[in-house]
Amino acid sequence: MNPDFNKTSMRQIMAVGLAAGTWLGLSAFAVAQGDAKPVEHPATYTADQADRGETAYKRYCVECHGDDLRGGLLGGAPLRGQSFESKYVEGPASSLFEVMSETMPPDAPGRFSASGYADMMAYILKRNGFAEGAPLPSDVDALYDLTIIK
Ligand code: HEC
Numbered sequence: 001m002n003p004d005f006n007k008t009s010m011r012q013i014m015a016v017g018l019a020a021g022t023w024l025g026l027s028a029f030a031v032a033q034g035d036a037k038p039v040e041h042p043a044t045y046t047a048d049q050a051d052r053g054e055t056a057y058k059r060y061c062v063e064c065h066g067d068d069l070r071g072g073l074l075g076g077a078p079l080r081g082q083s084f085e086s087k088y089v090e091g092p093a094s095s096l097f098e099v100m101s102e103t104m105p106p107d108a109p110g111r112f113s114a115s116g117y118a119d120m121m122a123y124i125l126k127r128n129g130f131a132e133g134a135p136l137p138s139d140v141d142a143l144y145d146l147t148i149i150k
Pocket residue numbers: 057060061062063064065074075076077078079083084087096099100104105106107120
């Protein structure tokens with residue numbers, strides 16, 4: 001089967017499963033596929049990406065999310081710590097990227113380029129202690145294949 005089709009349909013199925021609030025559909029899908037847990041490729045980033053992301057973060061995000069990423073003056077959600085990790089760790093890197101690029105900043109979602117969002121995500125990953133390595137992609141399909149994992 002065409003791998004792109006596979007990837008897209010998998011994402012659609014995940015979206016439907018999540019929207020319905022049921023993991024049952026998803027597990028049934030995994031069982032139907034008969035495959036074991038796929039090999040996980042950790043999402044990594046370069047030092048340059050994280051540096052550029054830090055500059056952008058301090059300009060556009062810090063007021064709401066704080067210098068230490070634990071929440072700032074204007075009440076943004078913490079981007080570090082348990083509540084953050086419970087949402088994104090062990091999930092596909094595309095989830096965090098999509099939340100950022102589709103909803104942040106609240107007054108102008110999508111105002112940055114895809115690579116700009118990838119840079120900011122690199123900085124968030126760095127501050128959460130994830131390892132540097134290969135560049136973090138800025139393409140949602142490529143990010144979907146990577147897992148946020150230590
Ligand atoms: C005006 C304040 C404000 C600004 C500026 C802002 N955010 Fe947010 N951000 C929020 C709020 C509020 C939430 C929680 C939204 C919700 O739960 O629906 C949030 C949520 C998030 C989340 C999801 C956190 C989670 O727990 O799922 C991420 C990631 C994020 N912001 C990143 C950014 C980045 C990167 C920037 C800079 C480009 C930014 N935000 C700018 C207020 C802000």
